[in-house]
Amino acid sequence: MASVDMERGGVAKNRGNYTSSYGMSTPYYYETRERQWISWVIPIFVISNIAVFIVAMFINNCPNQEHRTGKCVVRFLHRFSFQPLRENPLFGPSASTLEKLGALEWKKVVHGHQGWRLVTCIWLHAGVIHLLANMLSLIFIGIRLEQQFGFVRIGLIYLISGFGGSVLSSLFIRNNISVGASGALFGLLGAMLSELITNWTIYSNKAAALITLLIIIVINLAVGILPHVDNFAHIGGFLTGFLLGFILLVRPQFGWIERHNLPPAAQVKSKHKAYQYIFLLISLVLLLAGFVVGLVMLFRGKNGNDRCHWCHYLSCVPTSRWNCGN
Template identity: 70%
Template structure:
């Protein structure tokens, strides 16, 4: 069983003031009021994920099944009690229950034509701990992003990033059952990075924001090389969200109209820069190419490891303390 988790964070310090000048003079543009949306999508996702987990435990019904690994945990919960800790230390259902509920498994996706698992696995979680970590991470970064960019764009990034993580995981992990929202969460994290890059000029503490995001990314990807963590879902989700950030999260920048007979306030306008259009086109082309190649390879039954013999080290690094084949 491959589990996923992500601890993510946010960045701040965005400044809307822009310095413009002409004819030997300059002035500081007034800070513009930024539209903020009410966040409702993220709370809905959290509630839905909790509801799905309750459904997992209802279907699992540990007390009604003999288990050689030991007795059920928290038996006072009756059919909602957890599998023995030796089987699932994260306080959750069995692998067979997750598989029944729509977990990601290569054989079922490719040979049994159950492509819907590429989406349903995003809503499943291995246990209470896994669910808690992912939902707290989603609340921490998702609400901020939704307030700034709206539910449509953040919803697209969340779902497509989760889907992208599932595709890459299926291509490179063929003998595991994988679930979790971490691919989607890494997509939001990736979009934060690309949003910072494409909107670089409106940030007042750019270096601090960039270092914060890069540090969080490095820590989470490092966690992913532990056994039983689906780091391919992390990487696929992050790459998808990173590219989507250039497409969906670009903001107009301040520009100079070039007429010095106007008042300062009328000489400032917002517009997209040329480099933002370049990022938009390149990112969109890479997204289309990546999904096309990935899905064609997946449903033709190709093994991604045949084309990347070292990629397995991105998912798990064997040490004297654990084996990646366990």
């Protein structure tokens, strides 16, 4: 994944007749300087994912399985060596180890009453390649967002988006396990898009930023149609993050006004525009309704493919080179 750089107008701070960086002409004092947060929750997420992968490799202990699965890869790592590449080409543990540690599996979630797998699967990765790709994307995207919006909002978007991706994945994928933080990462991308839309008036280079971001999103979703990639987790995470962006990443559109000693005519009753409140309300309703419907369908054992006969193409498109059924 990649991020996109979107510039805002500079700091507006002055007195007298003045047009602020938000395009408002006023004789009064405006302060539009934002707080720059220190990013710490994203680094913690990165460290946690790496730590969980190390634990998974320790528990996997490939040499103990070598007589059954073939020769381990990078054997000098001893119990941390990887499964044979024909079993796991991503340089990681076995599927049984991932399943034991909390990989997402429909039967265990629905019939085994192990709903906690909807969360634990977000912290597991299939291999070094999988882990490296996701963690680099998380650092590239997440740190910038956390510096702008703080750890609470970005942390919530990451976790809730990952959960939303797990729910949608469980509704459509029944015969395989699923692991990875991709759903949470796509949630951050979705939040970036909705943040750009809801705070449209305060950005410069709007069209370029929007087009660039859309291209990045489309490319990443297109990769998800390859086999062995859970694109439903990507889509579910993206949609969840997109709605959360309208709720959690709303910026004031009129600047921060120093209200003391100002005449009544200069008082701004709301720092936000009406369309921002409309987006927030609609997104909140859709998000709650989506989670309620999705969870009810999931724990009733409903198969999403029965309601949408073409949706399986969103996760894998069969060609002469691969079979999506595997």
